[in-house]
Amino acid sequence: MARRASGRKANEAAMAPGSSGRSTVDIVDTGYLPSVLGYALRRAQLAVFKEFKARFDGIGIRPSQFSILTIIARNPGIKQTQLSEALFIKRANLVRLLDELELRDLIRRDASVHDRRSHSLILTAYGVDFVARMEEIHRQLEDHLAGLLGKEPKTALLKMLYQLIDSAPGVEDVVADYD
Amino acid sequence: MARRASGRKANEAAMAPGSSGRSTVDIVDTGYLPSVLGYALRRAQLAVFKEFKARFDGIGIRPSQFSILTIIARNPGIKQTQLSEALFIKRANLVRLLDELELRDLIRRDASVHDRRSHSLILTAYGVDFVARMEEIHRQLEDHLAGLLGKEPKTALLKMLYQLIDSAPGVEDVVADYD
Numbered sequence: 001m002a003r004r005a006s007g008r009k010a011n012e013a014a015m016a017p018g019s020s021g022r023s024t025v026d027i028v029d030t031g032y033l034p035s036v037l038g039y040a041l042r043r044a045q046l047a048v049f050k051e052f053k054a055r056f057d058g059i060g061i062r063p064s065q066f067s068i069l070t071i072i073a074r075n076p077g078i079k080q081t082q083l084s085e086a087l088f089i090k091r092a093n094l095v096r097l098l099d100e101l102e103l104r105d106l107i108r109r110d111a112s113v114h115d116r117r118s119h120s121l122i123l124t125a126y127g128v129d130f131v132a133r134m135e136e137i138h139r140q141l142e143d144h145l146a147g148l149l150g151k152e153p154k155t156a157l158l159k160m161l162y163q164l165i166d167s168a169p170g171v172e173d174v175v176a177d178y179d
Numbered sequence: 180m181a182r183r184a185s186g187r188k189a190n191e192a193a194m195a196p197g198s199s200g201r202s203t204v205d206i207v208d209t210g211y212l213p214s215v216l217g218y219a220l221r222r223a224q225l226a227v228f229k230e231f232k233a234r235f236d237g238i239g240i241r242p243s244q245f246s247i248l249t250i251i252a253r254n255p256g257i258k259q260t261q262l263s264e265a266l267f268i269k270r271a272n273l274v275r276l277l278d279e280l281e282l283r284d285l286i287r288r289d290a291s292v293h294d295r296r297s298h299s300l301i302l303t304a305y306g307v308d309f310v311a312r313m314e315e316i317h318r319q320l321e322d323h324l325a326g327l328l329g330k331e332p333k334t335a336l337l338k339m340l341y342q343l344i345d346s347a348p349g350v351e352d353v354v355a356d357y358d
Contacts, residue, residue: 024299025257028265031249035337036317037324038231038242041224043267044340047347048217063217070210078204086207088222120203138215145216148346153339158214160328160336161223167327168226 041164048145055141060104061134064089064097069123072107073131077120080109106130220343227324234320239283240313243268243276248302251286252310256299259288285309 033039052063061069067087072078078086084094098121101107106127109119123131146154212218231242240248246266251257257265263273277300280286285306288298302310325333 025254025261028250028257028261029253030265031253033246033249034341035321036246037321037333037337038224038227039246040337040340040344041220041227042242044343045217045220045224047344048220050347052217063221067212067215067218070212071207074208074210075204078207082204082207086209142214142216145343148342149339154216156335157339158216158219160332161219162213163327164223164324165219165226168229 051144052141055137056134059130059134059137064093065101066134066138068094068097068101069106069127069131069134072121073123073128076122079118079120081118083121101127230323231320234316235313238309238313238316244280245313245317247273247276247280248285248306248310248313251300252302252307255301258297258299260297262300280306 049063052066056062056066064087068083068089071083071086075082080091080094080098083089084091087094089097098107098109102109105124108122108124110122111119149157228242231245235241235245243266247262247268250262250265254261259270259273259277262268263270266273268276277286277288281288284303287301287303289301290298328336
Protein backbone atom coordinates (compact mmCIF):
# COMPACT_ATOMS: atom_id res chain seq x y z
CA MET A 1 0.00 0.00 0.00
CA ALA A 2 2.86 2.34 0.82
CA ARG A 3 4.06 1.86 -2.71
CA ARG A 4 0.76 2.83 -4.25
CA ALA A 5 0.47 5.89 -2.05
CA SER A 6 3.97 6.98 -3.09
CA GLY A 7 3.03 6.45 -6.67
CA ARG A 8 -0.05 8.59 -6.39
CA LYS A 9 1.77 11.37 -4.63
CA ALA A 10 4.46 11.28 -7.25
CA ASN A 11 1.89 11.70 -9.96
CA GLU A 12 0.25 14.55 -8.15
CA ALA A 13 3.59 16.25 -7.74
CA ALA A 14 4.24 15.94 -11.43
CA MET A 15 0.65 16.92 -12.22
CA ALA A 16 0.43 13.86 -14.41
CA PRO A 17 -2.85 12.04 -14.46
CA GLY A 18 -1.50 9.42 -16.87
CA SER A 19 -0.41 6.65 -14.51
CA SER A 20 -2.79 3.90 -13.52
CA GLY A 21 -1.42 3.54 -9.99
CA ARG A 22 -1.01 -0.22 -10.48
CA SER A 23 2.10 -1.88 -9.18
CA THR A 24 3.11 -2.95 -12.68
CA VAL A 25 3.56 -0.67 -15.66
CA ASP A 26 2.37 -1.87 -19.04
CA ILE A 27 3.18 1.15 -21.16
CA VAL A 28 5.79 3.56 -19.91
CA ASP A 29 4.55 7.14 -19.71
CA THR A 30 7.50 9.37 -20.62
CA GLY A 31 5.47 12.45 -19.75
CA TYR A 32 7.05 15.70 -20.89
CA LEU A 33 10.52 14.17 -21.27
CA PRO A 34 10.40 14.17 -25.10
CA SER A 35 9.95 17.95 -25.00
CA VAL A 36 12.89 18.50 -22.65
CA LEU A 37 15.37 20.36 -24.81
CA GLY A 38 18.55 18.97 -23.27
CA TYR A 39 17.25 15.44 -23.65
CA ALA A 40 16.32 15.89 -27.31
CA LEU A 41 19.64 17.62 -28.05
CA ARG A 42 21.55 14.78 -26.47
CA ARG A 43 19.65 12.12 -28.38
CA ALA A 44 19.95 14.00 -31.68
CA GLN A 45 23.67 14.48 -31.13
CA LEU A 46 24.08 10.77 -30.45
CA ALA A 47 22.06 9.89 -33.55
CA VAL A 48 24.29 12.10 -35.70
CA PHE A 49 27.48 10.80 -34.08
CA LYS A 50 26.26 7.27 -34.71
CA GLU A 51 25.91 8.05 -38.40
CA PHE A 52 29.34 9.71 -38.30
CA LYS A 53 30.83 6.61 -36.72
CA ALA A 54 29.28 4.32 -39.32
CA ARG A 55 30.82 6.37 -42.13
CA PHE A 56 34.21 7.14 -40.53
CA ASP A 57 35.04 3.85 -38.85
CA GLY A 58 36.65 2.70 -42.08
CA ILE A 59 39.30 5.41 -41.84
CA GLY A 60 39.43 5.35 -38.04
CA ILE A 61 38.36 8.93 -37.37
CA ARG A 62 36.28 10.15 -34.45
CA PRO A 63 34.43 13.50 -34.39
CA SER A 64 37.07 15.27 -32.31
CA GLN A 65 39.86 14.09 -34.61
CA PHE A 66 37.87 15.23 -37.61
CA SER A 67 37.61 18.76 -36.21
CA ILE A 68 41.29 18.87 -35.32
CA LEU A 69 42.44 17.74 -38.76
CA THR A 70 40.22 20.19 -40.67
CA ILE A 71 41.49 23.08 -38.55
CA ILE A 72 45.17 22.13 -38.96
CA ALA A 73 44.60 21.72 -42.72
CA ARG A 74 43.24 25.27 -42.94
CA ASN A 75 45.73 26.77 -40.53
CA PRO A 76 49.15 25.27 -41.13
CA GLY A 77 51.50 26.29 -38.31
CA ILE A 78 48.68 26.73 -35.79
CA LYS A 79 49.78 26.42 -32.18
CA GLN A 80 48.32 23.92 -29.77
CA THR A 81 46.94 26.71 -27.60
CA GLN A 82 45.16 28.28 -30.57
CA LEU A 83 43.70 24.94 -31.59
CA SER A 84 42.58 24.27 -28.05
CA GLU A 85 40.76 27.63 -27.94
CA ALA A 86 39.28 27.39 -31.42
CA LEU A 87 37.78 23.96 -30.77
CA PHE A 88 36.86 24.31 -27.11
CA ILE A 89 39.00 21.34 -26.24
CA LYS A 90 40.88 21.30 -22.96
CA ARG A 91 44.64 21.27 -23.34
CA ALA A 92 45.13 17.90 -21.65
CA ASN A 93 42.56 16.23 -23.89
CA LEU A 94 44.02 17.88 -26.96
CA VAL A 95 47.53 16.62 -26.21
CA ARG A 96 46.24 13.07 -26.04
CA LEU A 97 44.38 13.47 -29.34
CA LEU A 98 47.38 15.03 -31.08
CA ASP A 99 49.65 12.23 -29.83
CA GLU A 100 47.38 9.76 -31.56
CA LEU A 101 47.33 11.71 -34.84
CA GLU A 102 51.11 12.09 -34.76
CA LEU A 103 51.58 8.36 -34.17
CA ARG A 104 49.46 7.74 -37.25
CA ASP A 105 51.73 10.07 -39.21
CA LEU A 106 48.86 12.43 -40.03
CA ILE A 107 50.30 15.51 -38.34
CA ARG A 108 53.69 16.79 -37.22
CA ARG A 109 54.57 19.04 -34.28
CA ASP A 110 57.33 21.52 -35.00
CA ALA A 111 59.00 23.75 -32.47
CA SER A 112 57.81 27.26 -33.32
CA VAL A 113 60.27 29.64 -34.93
CA HIS A 114 58.89 32.49 -32.83
CA ASP A 115 58.45 30.68 -29.57
CA ARG A 116 60.56 27.60 -29.08
CA ARG A 117 58.53 26.41 -26.12
CA SER A 118 55.36 26.12 -28.17
CA HIS A 119 54.58 23.66 -30.92
CA SER A 120 53.24 24.47 -34.35
CA LEU A 121 51.05 21.89 -36.02
CA ILE A 122 51.04 20.89 -39.66
CA LEU A 123 49.69 18.03 -41.72
CA THR A 124 52.20 15.54 -43.11
CA ALA A 125 52.07 14.83 -46.86
CA TYR A 126 50.12 11.66 -46.01
CA GLY A 127 47.88 13.77 -43.76
CA VAL A 128 47.04 16.09 -46.64
CA ASP A 129 45.77 13.22 -48.79
CA PHE A 130 43.99 11.72 -45.80
CA VAL A 131 42.15 14.97 -45.03
CA ALA A 132 40.97 15.19 -48.64
CA ARG A 133 39.43 11.70 -48.35
CA MET A 134 38.02 12.51 -44.94
CA GLU A 135 36.36 15.70 -46.16
CA GLU A 136 34.77 13.86 -49.06
CA ILE A 137 33.21 11.35 -46.66
CA HIS A 138 32.08 14.26 -44.57
CA ARG A 139 30.40 16.08 -47.45
CA GLN A 140 28.34 12.95 -48.03
CA LEU A 141 27.42 12.78 -44.35
CA GLU A 142 26.26 16.41 -44.27
CA ASP A 143 24.24 15.89 -47.45
CA HIS A 144 22.60 12.87 -45.86
CA LEU A 145 21.72 14.83 -42.70
CA ALA A 146 20.45 17.82 -44.67
CA GLY A 147 18.31 15.36 -46.62
CA LEU A 148 16.72 14.16 -43.39
CA LEU A 149 15.72 17.74 -42.58
CA GLY A 150 15.33 19.45 -45.93
CA LYS A 151 17.87 22.08 -46.98
CA GLU A 152 16.24 25.18 -45.50
CA PRO A 153 15.56 23.53 -42.15
CA LYS A 154 19.26 22.72 -41.74
CA THR A 155 20.09 26.42 -41.87
CA ALA A 156 17.25 27.16 -39.47
CA LEU A 157 18.42 24.38 -37.15
CA LEU A 158 21.98 25.70 -37.10
CA LYS A 159 20.73 29.19 -36.33
CA MET A 160 18.77 27.96 -33.32
CA LEU A 161 21.65 25.80 -32.09
CA TYR A 162 23.97 28.82 -32.12
CA GLN A 163 21.44 30.86 -30.17
CA LEU A 164 21.79 28.23 -27.45
CA ILE A 165 25.58 28.01 -27.85
CA ASP A 166 26.02 31.78 -27.60
CA SER A 167 23.98 31.84 -24.40
CA ALA A 168 26.68 29.83 -22.57
CA PRO A 169 30.01 31.15 -23.81
CA GLY A 170 31.96 29.52 -21.00
CA VAL A 171 31.74 25.90 -22.17
CA GLU A 172 35.36 24.88 -22.26
CA ASP A 173 35.62 21.32 -23.29
CA VAL A 174 33.72 19.48 -25.97
CA VAL A 175 36.00 16.47 -25.76
CA ALA A 176 35.66 15.33 -22.16
CA ASP A 177 33.16 12.89 -23.56
CA TYR A 178 33.12 14.03 -27.14
CA ASP A 179 33.99 10.69 -28.66
CA MET B 180 60.10 24.86 -46.33
CA ALA B 181 58.62 21.41 -46.02
CA ARG B 182 56.18 22.86 -43.58
CA ARG B 183 55.03 25.56 -45.96
CA ALA B 184 54.62 23.11 -48.80
CA SER B 185 52.48 20.85 -46.62
CA GLY B 186 50.43 23.80 -45.55
CA ARG B 187 49.75 24.81 -49.13
CA LYS B 188 48.80 21.31 -50.14
CA ALA B 189 46.47 21.08 -47.17
CA ASN B 190 44.71 24.20 -48.25
CA GLU B 191 44.37 22.95 -51.78
CA ALA B 192 42.96 19.69 -50.52
CA ALA B 193 40.40 21.55 -48.43
CA MET B 194 39.80 24.02 -51.26
CA ALA B 195 40.30 26.85 -48.79
CA PRO B 196 42.07 29.90 -50.10
CA GLY B 197 41.83 31.59 -46.70
CA SER B 198 45.22 30.73 -45.20
CA SER B 199 48.15 33.04 -45.69
CA GLY B 200 50.71 30.23 -45.89
CA ARG B 201 52.80 31.84 -43.13
CA SER B 202 54.24 29.62 -40.48
CA THR B 203 52.26 31.39 -37.76
CA VAL B 204 48.52 31.77 -37.61
CA ASP B 205 47.08 35.06 -36.43
CA ILE B 206 43.40 34.39 -36.77
CA VAL B 207 42.20 30.81 -36.82
CA ASP B 208 40.10 29.96 -39.85
CA THR B 209 37.48 27.46 -38.67
CA GLY B 210 36.30 26.96 -42.26
CA TYR B 211 33.02 25.13 -42.56
CA LEU B 212 33.24 23.65 -39.05
CA PRO B 213 30.52 25.94 -37.62
CA SER B 214 28.08 24.51 -40.17
CA VAL B 215 28.92 20.89 -39.33
CA LEU B 216 25.71 19.63 -37.79
CA GLY B 217 27.26 17.17 -35.32
CA TYR B 218 29.62 19.84 -34.06
CA ALA B 219 26.85 22.40 -33.54
CA LEU B 220 24.63 19.79 -31.87
CA ARG B 221 27.40 18.84 -29.49
CA ARG B 222 28.15 22.42 -28.55
CA ALA B 223 24.46 23.28 -28.12
CA GLN B 224 23.93 20.21 -25.97
CA LEU B 225 26.89 21.17 -23.78
CA ALA B 226 25.61 24.75 -23.49
CA VAL B 227 22.21 23.48 -22.32
CA PHE B 228 23.77 20.94 -19.94
CA LYS B 229 25.94 23.71 -18.50
CA GLU B 230 22.81 25.74 -17.74
CA PHE B 231 21.22 22.58 -16.30
CA LYS B 232 24.22 22.03 -14.05
CA ALA B 233 24.18 25.63 -12.80
CA ARG B 234 20.54 25.27 -11.79
CA PHE B 235 20.60 21.70 -10.46
CA ASP B 236 23.92 21.60 -8.62
CA GLY B 237 22.15 22.90 -5.51
CA ILE B 238 20.04 19.74 -5.28
CA GLY B 239 22.78 17.48 -6.66
CA ILE B 240 20.97 16.22 -9.76
CA ARG B 241 22.55 15.42 -13.12
CA PRO B 242 20.59 15.16 -16.39
CA SER B 243 20.45 11.36 -16.35
CA GLN B 244 19.17 11.31 -12.78
CA PHE B 245 16.57 13.90 -13.67
CA SER B 246 15.20 11.69 -16.44
CA ILE B 247 15.17 8.62 -14.24
CA LEU B 248 13.31 10.33 -11.41
CA THR B 249 10.64 11.86 -13.66
CA ILE B 250 9.97 8.49 -15.24
CA ILE B 251 9.73 6.63 -11.93
CA ALA B 252 7.43 9.39 -10.61
CA ARG B 253 5.08 8.88 -13.54
CA ASN B 254 5.34 5.11 -13.59
CA PRO B 255 5.40 3.79 -10.04
CA GLY B 256 6.33 0.11 -10.07
CA ILE B 257 8.27 0.36 -13.34
CA LYS B 258 10.87 -2.35 -13.80
CA GLN B 259 14.55 -1.64 -14.37
CA THR B 260 14.39 -3.18 -17.82
CA GLN B 261 11.50 -0.95 -18.82
CA LEU B 262 13.28 2.13 -17.51
CA SER B 263 16.44 1.12 -19.34
CA GLU B 264 14.51 0.82 -22.61
CA ALA B 265 12.43 3.96 -22.16
CA LEU B 266 15.50 6.12 -21.50
CA PHE B 267 18.01 4.46 -23.81
CA ILE B 268 20.32 3.81 -20.91
CA LYS B 269 22.36 0.63 -20.84
CA ARG B 270 21.50 -1.70 -18.00
CA ALA B 271 24.94 -1.53 -16.36
CA ASN B 272 24.91 2.27 -16.34
CA LEU B 273 21.36 2.34 -15.06
CA VAL B 274 22.18 0.06 -12.12
CA ARG B 275 24.96 2.41 -11.03
CA LEU B 276 22.64 5.43 -11.29
CA LEU B 277 19.84 3.70 -9.38
CA ASP B 278 22.28 2.67 -6.63
CA GLU B 279 23.11 6.32 -6.12
CA LEU B 280 19.46 7.39 -5.99
CA GLU B 281 18.64 4.60 -3.56
CA LEU B 282 21.53 5.58 -1.28
CA ARG B 283 20.10 9.10 -1.21
CA ASP B 284 16.73 7.64 -0.16
CA LEU B 285 15.01 9.04 -3.26
CA ILE B 286 13.88 5.72 -4.69
CA ARG B 287 13.25 2.18 -3.47
CA ARG B 288 13.67 -1.10 -5.31
CA ASP B 289 11.03 -3.69 -4.48
CA ALA B 290 11.05 -7.29 -5.60
CA SER B 291 8.26 -7.54 -8.15
CA VAL B 292 5.07 -9.31 -7.13
CA HIS B 293 4.83 -10.88 -10.57
CA ASP B 294 8.47 -11.68 -11.15
CA ARG B 295 10.58 -12.09 -8.04
CA ARG B 296 13.80 -11.85 -9.99
CA SER B 297 13.05 -8.38 -11.25
CA HIS B 298 12.91 -5.13 -9.30
CA SER B 299 10.12 -2.59 -9.36
CA LEU B 300 11.05 1.01 -8.76
CA ILE B 301 9.14 3.57 -6.75
CA LEU B 302 9.84 6.95 -5.23
CA THR B 303 10.14 7.15 -1.45
CA ALA B 304 7.98 9.73 0.35
CA TYR B 305 11.06 11.98 0.45
CA GLY B 306 11.60 11.28 -3.25
CA VAL B 307 8.08 12.48 -4.06
CA ASP B 308 8.71 15.88 -2.44
CA PHE B 309 12.14 16.03 -4.03
CA VAL B 310 10.79 15.39 -7.52
CA ALA B 311 8.24 18.19 -7.06
CA ARG B 312 11.06 20.64 -6.25
CA MET B 313 13.19 19.25 -9.09
CA GLU B 314 10.41 19.67 -11.63
CA GLU B 315 9.83 23.27 -10.54
CA ILE B 316 13.51 24.06 -11.17
CA HIS B 317 13.19 22.33 -14.49
CA ARG B 318 10.16 24.31 -15.59
CA GLN B 319 12.21 27.46 -15.02
CA LEU B 320 15.10 26.05 -17.05
CA GLU B 321 12.85 25.18 -19.99
CA ASP B 322 11.25 28.61 -19.85
CA HIS B 323 14.70 30.17 -19.92
CA LEU B 324 15.75 28.07 -22.93
CA ALA B 325 12.51 28.74 -24.78
CA GLY B 326 13.13 32.43 -24.11
CA LEU B 327 16.51 32.18 -25.83
CA LEU B 328 14.79 30.82 -28.93
CA GLY B 329 11.31 32.26 -28.86
CA LYS B 330 8.36 29.97 -28.20
CA GLU B 331 7.57 28.84 -31.73
CA PRO B 332 11.20 28.09 -32.58
CA LYS B 333 11.45 25.68 -29.63
CA THR B 334 8.69 23.55 -31.13
CA ALA B 335 10.34 23.78 -34.54
CA LEU B 336 13.71 22.86 -33.02
CA LEU B 337 12.28 19.81 -31.26
CA LYS B 338 10.64 18.68 -34.49
CA MET B 339 13.94 18.81 -36.36
CA LEU B 340 15.83 17.10 -33.56
CA TYR B 341 13.37 14.21 -33.62
CA GLN B 342 13.77 13.88 -37.38
CA LEU B 343 17.46 13.24 -36.69
CA ILE B 344 16.74 10.99 -33.71
CA ASP B 345 14.26 8.86 -35.65
CA SER B 346 16.84 8.35 -38.41
CA ALA B 347 19.08 6.37 -36.05
CA PRO B 348 16.76 4.20 -33.98
CA GLY B 349 19.57 1.97 -32.75
CA VAL B 350 21.24 4.39 -30.34
CA GLU B 351 21.28 2.42 -27.13
CA ASP B 352 22.96 4.42 -24.47
CA VAL B 353 22.60 8.09 -23.69
CA VAL B 354 24.42 7.76 -20.38
CA ALA B 355 27.81 6.38 -21.36
CA ASP B 356 28.89 9.99 -21.21
CA TYR B 357 25.58 11.62 -20.49
CA ASP B 358 26.65 13.43 -17.34
